[in-house]
Structure formats: C-alpha cells, structure tokens
Amino acid sequence: MRYFISLFSLCMFFSQPISAQEKPTFAPYTIELTYQKLKKDHPFITPIQPLKSKKIKYKEDVVYKKTTTSNLKLDVYLPKGNCKKTYPAVLLIHGGGWLTGSKENERVMAQHLALNGYVGISVSYRLGFEAPYPAGVIDLKDAIRWMRKNAKKYQINPDKIAVLGASAGAQLAGLLAVTPNSSLYEPNSKISDAVQAYVNIDGIVSFIHPEASAESKLGKVSMAGIWLDGEKEENFKNWKEASPLEYVDEHSPPTLFINSAQPRFHAGRDDMISILNKYGIYSEVHTIPETPHSFWLMHPWFETTLNYTVNFLNNILKNEN
Template sequence: MRYHESIGGVFLLKKVINVAVERDGLWLDSDIVYAQVPGWLGNATRNLRLSVIRHFATGDDTKFPVIFWFAGGGWMDTDHNIHLPNLVDFARAGYLVVGVEYRDSNKVNFPGQLEDAKAAIRYMRANAAKFQADPDRFVVMGESAGGHLASMLGLTNGMTEFDFGDHLDVSSDVQVAVPWYGVVDPLTAKQGSATDAFDFVYRNLLGAEPEDAPELDAKANPLTYVSKKSVPFLILHGQQDQVVPVKDSEVLYEALNQAGVDADLYELETAGHMDVQFMQPAVFKLILEFLKKHLN
C-alpha cells in the first residue's frame, strides 16, 4: 500500500510491505575452543578452534543435522574459516556448518590430525543442545588433506584408538562422509601425482617417506579401514587434478562397493585441484540429495 504524508508542506510517498519469513536467520559463532593440545615444542598449551554457522534459536525441540568441514592445505597450513562464505548454502538448506581447525604437520604427525577431528566431533555431540544439533546426523566433508580426514572419520566409527582428550564419554562416530579430491593412500598419491612439487607433504605428515614406512603409510591409508560397517560415501574428484590422482578416489570407491557400502563417485570432467567448480550450485545439489537419502 502507498501512503501520502505531508511533512513541512512537502508530500512524501512511503511504501509499506508485508514480508513473509521464508528462511531462518543465521548466527556465526567463531573460533570456539573445542580442545587444548600440546603447544610450542610440547612445552605450552595450544587452543584448537571451530566456527559454527547456526540457526536462530527456534525455542522448541528442533534439531539440525551437522556438516563438519575440514579445509585443505597439504597438512601444512589450514584455515577453518576460509570456506565458510561458500558453505553458507548448506546452512540455508537446513544444516549447521562447523569449520574445524586441526593441527598441521609442522606441529604433529599423523594421527594427530585425526585425533583433533574426532575431538571436534565429540565436542559438538557433547554440546548438541546448545547448538540445536542432531547428534545422530553428523556429516564429515573436506577437501584434499581435509578430504583425507573426512574419509578417515567415515571409516573409523566404533574405534577408540584415535580418541584422546575431552568428552570421551560421547562417541566420535559420524553418519556420512563426503571427501572432495581427498588423499587416499599417501604412497600412491605421491607416486601418482602429475607433479612432484608436493611430495614433501607426505613425508611431513607421516614423519617418514611413505615408501620407507609401510606401517605408517597403512595407518594413514583410508583403504586400511574399509569394511561393511563403513558409512555412506559421496566422493568428488576432478578429472584434471594434477595434485591428487583421481585414480585413488576410484580405488576407494571400488573398495567401498566391494564391501557393500553405499557409495557414489562423481568426477568433474574439467576440474582441477581445489577448483571453483566444486563450489557451484550443481555440486551442492548433488551433495544435498545424497545427504537427504542417507540421513534419516
């Protein structure tokens, strides 16, 4: 409707509209400390943080499924907030989105990164009521090194050897894994890469060259843990990836299928490593459809 109003002899036209509430408001809780781990050469304490895109409180028993995001960076550097502007689409679709900091390989060798990731999951499960999180619908998703973590999390449900720190009275289990161009076997990733520029990251992760340390390599290899109890997997990889060979994702997909695990693999025909194509609506739609299918 339009109204004429006279102010100082001047007639102004104002507009009144009725706005329907079509989506939730979102908060960002940034840099919440979820764990404390050894710091400077083991002589101090280091905080590990996570950030949560969460919904305005509903005041009822609504619970939102949770997507944990693990950014890449070759285990050398990572930023748990860097992709949150892109991932807000998942929050708009009804999820909580949790960006998780984990220690890089300059601070700890594997499995320290997996221990951190599991600690973040336990923190959110222990504090589910605070965030209106559904502790029975936890999704892990990540890119590259973070994709490796997502795969490891999806394959180690029920194991306790990687659980350290606080909230050990709750589970670090997850329900779905969505690795984006994730490293699988450090050895085959190193050998199959189209470039040797990143060979050093595997040595830094393991504390030894993967070809010289088969036991360490196997411990960090998601294929070691594939079983019929593994959670559903949606694997994404670019066919033009020059860093992490797409063949490794194909091997993981085949192993999951042979174990009877519900898994899908989508290869992006012209996408390279950490390509903006993965952030497009078409890809997010695939992910959301897969999650809808597998989260009861």
C-alpha cells in the same frame, strides 16, 4: 637456503628438495591466492565470498580443544528459527597439504549448508609443522565428540553427523569416517566419534595405492612425508595407517565423491567404491569436467559442489526413518 613454495602448484604432495636440517616454507593456502592462480587459465571464475544472512546464526572462533601448542577453534553456522528443533550436522575439514590452510576456507560452504537446514561447522586442527600425524586426526575426532557433547546448545541431532573434507581434508575426513572409535586414535568410550555420512571433495583415500605413487613426490621431500614423519620408504607404517582405504568395511558410512578432472586426486577412490558396493553401502561419484584442483573455492563450480553435497546429505540424513 630456504624455499618459498606455492602450495597450489604443488597440489597436496609436492615440495622442492631440501636438506634434513632445513625447514621448508609454504605459501598460504587461501581462497584469494587460489583465485589468483586459477584465473589465468579460467578467466570466467570468481572467488567465493562469506555469506551474511539473517536466516543463519553465526558462532565463530569457538575453542573446542586446548593443546600444549594452541587453542583449536571452530565456526558454527545453524539455521535461525525454531530454537527447539534439531538439525543434521556437518563437520567441514579444510585442505592444504596437511601443512597449511585454515578453517576459513570452509566457512562459505558451512554457511550455505546452514541455509539448507544443516548445522555447518568449519574446524581447525593441528597442522604438520605444529604436530605430525596422528595429532590432526585426533583433534578432528575430538571435534566430533565436541559436537555430540554440545548437541543441545547448537541444535545438533547427535545421531546424524556427516564429515566433509576438501583435498587433504578429504583424506582426513575419510579416516574419521572409516575408523569410528578406533584404538589408534585415543578413543573415548563415553562419547562416540562415529559419523553417518562422508563427503570427499577431490582428496585421495590412500597414500600407498598405485595411483598415488606416480606423482606423490618431487625431489627428496613431500608434504605427506613431513606430515607422516618420513617418506613412504622411511615410514611405511604411517603411510599405510593413514590411508582410509585400509579400513573400509561393512560399517563404513554412505560416501559421496566430488572430483576435479585431475586424476591424481582420485587415488584409491574406485577401490573404495568397489568395497562399499560389496557391502551394499550407498555411494555416489561426480566428476566436474574441465576443472582444476580447488574448484570448490570458485564460482561457478562452488554451486555444483554445493548442489551435489546437499542432495546427497538430504538423501542420507533427512530421508532416514
């Protein structure tokens, strides 16, 4: 027996019980399907749409890495104008419970960031059914290195790179932010994978924090368990290792949290902020009232998310001496 499971209804973690021999099937995590789900309780919303602007250069589906199973691609959006000018850059990581979703979900935000003076890059990575943890993390670190390697071509300031993630993508972005050039993830001594700012849109920063455990599982199998190659009691090492909160220290970058009104997606956030405060590292937290998860894919919440993001990035990446 196979199960067809709605990703949105299960959020980031959940799946129905399955036997060890069966592979679950998940509904695609797309903007349109999310809209169809959310509009029942929020009839005033509309889904975000790709932006077409003469003020932006578009370079889509650029291959940044070839693996044995796929060619990984990214989309680059940059301000059109002075070709000799460089801009801060943002790598945008989509959500989807580590098992589904696509870079297309982050294209609209990347395009709007380009309108605001950034190079916005939405990126794909190997999902859990293609390759379990830590493959996706290594892919994303390679994407940061690709940005630095190709900085001149795409007018990127290699010293001002931020990482932004939504939902499961926010957890992945967190790992990038707090494990610069770590030996855990195949570091490259010639090109750094460090970032200078981190934007977390409604994603957990710990798999093992008490706030994450209450609703981390339904039945015998979780989406996190599939990605991390075993449930927490079976593979605690991976669950701890993949938790950004474990690595936060004096070298962590300034951080922005933009949260829904759903507490389970805040797991570990307050503890992370406490550590950042201890080291005098700048952080912001914004909770958008009465919002569901995936709010950033819908108007009018997209505008709020964009404004918080641009204001934070301007403060961190454009006001530095």
